[in-house]
Amino acid sequence: MLTSSQGDGQVASMNDDSVHIAVRDLEMAYGTYLIQRDLTFDIKRGEIFVVMGGSGCGKSTLMRHLIGLKEPAGGAVYINGTNFWESSESERDEIMRNTGVLFQGGALWSSMTLAENVGMVLEQYTTLSPQEIKDIISLKLSLVGLAGFADFYPSEISGGMRKRAGLARAMSLDPDILFFDEPSAGLDPISSRRLDELILELQDSFGTTIVIVTHELASIFAVADDSVFLDPDTKTMIASGNPKTILKESTDPRVLAFLRRGEL
Amino acid sequence: MLGFIGDLMVAFVRFLAGKACFRGTDFLQLIQGCGLQALPIVTVIGLLIGVILAFVGAVQLKLFGAQVYVADLVAIATVREMGPLMTAIIMAGQSGAAFAATIGTMTVNEEVDALETSGFSPMEFLVLPRVLALTLMLPLLALYTDFMAIAGGAIVGVGAFDISFMQYVEQTRNAVPPLFFGLGLIKATIYGALVALAGCYYGMRSGRSASAVGYATTSAVVMGVILIIIATAITTVIYDMLGV
Ligand SMILES: Nc1ncnc2c1ncn2[C@@H]1O[C@H](COP(=O)(O)OP(=O)(O)OP(=O)(O)O)[C@@H](O)[C@H]1O
Numbered sequence: 001m002l003t004s005s006q007g008d009g010q011v012a013s014m015n016d017d018s019v020h021i022a023v024r025d026l027e028m029a030y031g032t033y034l035i036q037r038d039l040t041f042d043i044k045r046g047e048i049f050v051v052m053g054g055s056g057c058g059k060s061t062l063m064r065h066l067i068g069l070k071e072p073a074g075g076a077v078y079i080n081g082t083n084f085w086e087s088s089e090s091e092r093d094e095i096m097r098n099t100g101v102l103f104q105g106g107a108l109w110s111s112m113t114l115a116e117n118v119g120m121v122l123e124q125y126t127t128l129s130p131q132e133i134k135d136i137i138s139l140k141l142s143l144v145g146l147a148g149f150a151d152f153y154p155s156e157i158s159g160g161m162r163k164r165a166g167l168a169r170a171m172s173l174d175p176d177i178l179f180f181d182e183p184s185a186g187l188d189p190i191s192s193r194r195l196d197e198l199i200l201e202l203q204d205s206f207g208t209t210i211v212i213v214t215h216e217l218a219s220i221f222a223v224a225d226d227s228v229f230l231d232p233d234t235k236t237m238i239a240s241g242n243p244k245t246i247l248k249e250s251t252d253p254r255v256l257a258f259l260r261r262g263e264l
Numbered sequence: 265m266l267g268f269i270g271d272l273m274v275a276f277v278r279f280l281a282g283k284a285c286f287r288g289t290d291f292l293q294l295i296q297g298c299g300l301q302a303l304p305i306v307t308v309i310g311l312l313i314g315v316i317l318a319f320v321g322a323v324q325l326k327l328f329g330a331q332v333y334v335a336d337l338v339a340i341a342t343v344r345e346m347g348p349l350m351t352a353i354i355m356a357g358q359s360g361a362a363f364a365a366t367i368g369t370m371t372v373n374e375e376v377d378a379l380e381t382s383g384f385s386p387m388e389f390l391v392l393p394r395v396l397a398l399t400l401m402l403p404l405l406a407l408y409t410d411f412m413a414i415a416g417g418a419i420v421g422v423g424a425f426d427i428s429f430m431q432y433v434e435q436t437r438n439a440v441p442p443l444f445f446g447l448g449l450i451k452a453t454i455y456g457a458l459v460a461l462a463g464c465y466y467g468m469r470s471g472r473s474a475s476a477v478g479y480a481t482t483s484a485v486v487m488g489v490i491l492i493i494i495a496t497a498i499t500t501v502i503y504d505m506l507g508v
Pocket residue numbers: 030033035053054055056057058059060061062472
């Protein structure tokens with residue numbers, strides 16, 4: 001069932017330092033409504049990991065489990081070798097602080113300007129001077145092409161711009177790991193391409209681990225090192241590994257249909 | 265709800281210790297929202313309460329030639345009960361609903377999730393400033409309503425029942441000792457906390473859709489009014505037992 005690039009479907013040991021996030025037998029449910037079960041995979045340090053699957057299969061839900069917003073119905077999520085849901089409050093805070101998240105809709109704080117959105121965590125968690133914080137804010141905003149919009153409120157900019165501002169906020173503390181929920185949805189092709197380049201650059205220069213939820217095939221093949229494929233019918237993962245390898249080696253019609261845009 | 269109050273207490277203690285993350289500008293905006301913006305409606309309602317009480321009372325008192333006591337009636341009734349009560353009910357519809365709608369919308373937009381993943385407690389950041397703002401503002405508004413109601417009573421008393429203005433003022437002054445204002449303001453403070461709690465509680469529990477936000481808002485208002493009435497009953501009994 002499991003089409004893995006490693007052939008035997010084995011995953012590396014949890015104590016292996018190259019593993020950033022280890023997911024073991026994860027079961028996700030809303031109340032008694034099962035979303036996915038038996039999810040087991042590793043996200044390695046510094047890699048770009050893609051979560052694929054049709055709409056409504058539980059990709060955003062999986063992300064909520066990986067960033068500590070939702071407790072698993074079964075199984076475990078290990079971050080840097082620590083079981084997140086069994087760790088202490090201070091360990092969790094530490095993990096959360098080293099995690100940047102871009103939500104599906106941007107999730108900017110509506111009562112604050114873009115600059116305040118980006119600067120909020122810097123003020124809270126660093127001892128930088130106001131001038132240094134200002135410099136970082138304008139750097140991050142220009143990185144996502146929003147240099148002139150620092151004093152705009154989220155309600156005054158477009159959906160795609162909100163998404164990019166959310167990206168700037170996620171990167172403000174230079175986290176070890178970044179989560180993107182459909183980063184290119186709502187972006188034009190050129191911005192979307194630039195985003196891919198930015199993602200590769202982040203991986204290259206900072207060694208950031210990046211987890212992306214996306215349907216964008218071009219982007220999947222351009223950036224992904226590794227992936228999982230969630231299926232809504234069997235409610236579990238039906239493929240994992242490098243998407244290019246999956247495309248070459250998989251025999252599962254559901255996976256192939258997705259990766260070939262429905263053409264078999 | 266008890267767990268919610270417990271979390272709020274923790275946030276409040278952290279706030280007193282200066283450790284809570286709390287934005288001053290947000291707080292000022294909230295103060296403005298639950299204070300200044302409520303003034304026009306509170307003015308109208310206050311005046312009308314005074315007018316109604318004065319009319320109802322004066323017609324009866326006139327039968328005994330005692331219409332001057334209408335000033336006592338209006339002053340005591342509003343300062344001790346009606347002022348805080350009516351203000352609280354208005355604020356349940358105004359601020360309680362606004363709190364539930366704002367926090368509910370933030371839940372839908374994943375803003376509350378974003379707060380949590382950034383390590384900010386939504387309790388400290390969203391709930392605490394709202395509860396503090398309304399708990400502070402409601403007594404002030406209630407005091408203002410009291411004066412408006414007394415003014416409304418004076419208009420009726422002076423205009424329709426041949427009481428001189430000075431007489432009305434004098435009569436009012438003798439009727440309500442400062443203690444009565446204190447008793448009313450204690451009630452108003454309690455109502456403020458309850459209305460804000462109901463608003464924030466339903467906002468935080470809101471589901472992730474537009475209709476869920478609507479439901480949260482309605483629930484917040486209904487629960488706010490219920491809590492106000494229960495608190496009125498309890499405080500009135502306690503005041504009675506204390507003999508004040
Ligand atoms: N709060 C919730 N309560 C109950 N069920 C939910 C909740 N949120 C999501 N679901 C259900 O979980 C399933 C997975 O939702 P999720 O948002 O994770 O999908 P997704 O893969 O991210 O889809 P999309 O690509 O459209 O964003 C859906 O079938 C949805 O009905």
